[in-house]
Amino acid sequence: MILSYPRRILLTAIIMTLTLLLIIAALWLPPVPRDVKIMDSIFVLDITDSMNVEDAEMDGEKLRRLTWAKEFTRRTLLELPCGSHVGLAVFSEARSLILMNPIEICTNYNDLIQMLGQIAPTMAWARSSEVSKATYTAIRQAENIDPKPSIVFLTDGHESPPIHESLFPKFQGTPGEIKGVIVGIGGSDLLPIPKTNEQGEIEGFWDVNEVMHVDVYASTRGDMAERNAQKPRTEHLSSQKKSHLETLANRVGFDFVSSPKDPQKLVNRIRAASETREVTIDYDLYAWLSGLALLLVLLVFLPYRWIGLGDAN
């Protein structure tokens, strides 16, 4: 299409006027309200001994499970949309201890990260690790928070003392009332568990004779001694207990994700599992308007002759 000279000038003048209007709009158009889906969640980090095993993979490196959990939590926080609220908790012994109630993520990111950095095995107040009971207590405490947050439970699923499959700790609540995701951490090979002392410092590994290999109930039953003896004595070693975590997730109505790679995907799972709230944020259109303006200006100054669109002279 070849335009005559005056027409071309007219077209250019019109396009430039449009650009001018776009920029004026970018400068003066008020921000438009836009609804964003946000959710409240509490990240519960397992800080028991088994979390010190170095078999959690991230960016091609083997990290301690707890290090992985902290780093992955940090990355997940970055992916959460502004307006979402996040709280932090740790789990040791048989319960979850909430350190901070959910607060808005973008304005409080700094303090959340500070607190996340403080989470360490030394915080553990006892040396046992009862994952299922800890999940229940996290749920029970979440019920007391308004609005009710979802729970993101990061653990390797190692129960110590072990539980009998038919004597699973009872969940008193209603499954699914508090929503959540269990994030499984760790590899599939059984590895020795670093042992922490009273001060929470690591001192060697748990020995085969230092841990219980059968559940508390069975170990007190004399008539079960024979059956107990046949059980594998591997409770001093730890791997990610996927099937146990799946069972646990089913019991409490949670979703289960094993060793996620992409924090964004975990955010999607959390969002899918959580009750989201809509929050209206002010969305400034300036970027779209000035982007369009730039396109128009470029349209005017594209060297059409070179690309064979203009006339040859």
Next chain:
Amino acid sequence: MSALSWSSPGFFYLLPLALLPWFIYNHSKTIAWSKLVPVDPLSRWINLLLKSLASGIIISLIMALAGPHIPEQTVERYGEGAEFVVLLDRSRSMDEIFARPPLNTLRTERTRFKSKRVVSTDYLLEFVEGRPDDRFGYVYFSTRSVEILPLTYNRDAILATIRAGGLGKGISKTNIVEALQLAGKMYEKEAYRGSRNVLLISDGGQILSSAEKRRLKTIYEHMNLNLYWIYLRSVRGMTLDESEQDSVLWEDLPERKLHTFFKTLAVPYQAYEAGSLEEYTAAIDEIDRQQYQRLLVAQRLPRESKADVFLWLALGGLLVLVASFWLSYAGVWQAYRKTA
């Protein structure tokens, strides 16, 4: 004033596009011989100016798209207030009811009891909310002390942490000495800003060894920390100081020994025996009154977008350019009409 930051610097790759206006020759009208066109220095200058303007507009728009902003920053100003490290007792005993009547009292009225933890949480919240310029750090202690929130001005963070402290059950026993030491360590890391306080909230005492006493004495006297102890009594009527109406059961209680030791420290120390809710409020109000001193306060200024500056630049350039285009269109149109 901190430097300009860019939220999407990827747009800078588009900057070479600003050269485009220099590659285009807009006078593609038919001329017999270019040498016939008279040399007109004025129009050459105008041409140069218009091309520069066009480049400028493209650059400004790209810069605006790259999201220029001044990042969230903290500015320091002087305020009235103090720094507080809150040491909250998370031991199991804090789960018990607050100021229960002694066991040998007749039950006459049925009152709703709150646990000591819930009571202390409620009042801490009120205290923090009432002091906008203070800086707070938070330690929970039981057998071991954990600094969970380093000193911060962020009110949301400290309030959320205090609220979390009211949830759930206690952990294990009480180790006040470690908590007190940790508070000292938290201040050691910080630059001196103003009045430094340690707010101990606990229901129990502890018998200290002489080594522990010496250590605490050194830390607190050396760093000049003010110590406040909000003592949540378990039994109605029990006081930290001995009194005439003492029950034999209260003699030599660890709480009383700790109180006596605190009194020997050469730093401002005050114990508030929160016996009832009214007394607790009075205790908090008293601290409130005392701790208004000049203090260096950091205030957060939210991130500020500077895209407008570039949009204004583009707008200025465009106004001239648009005017020139319409002008040349008017000229060309007239010329064509004459020839037609």
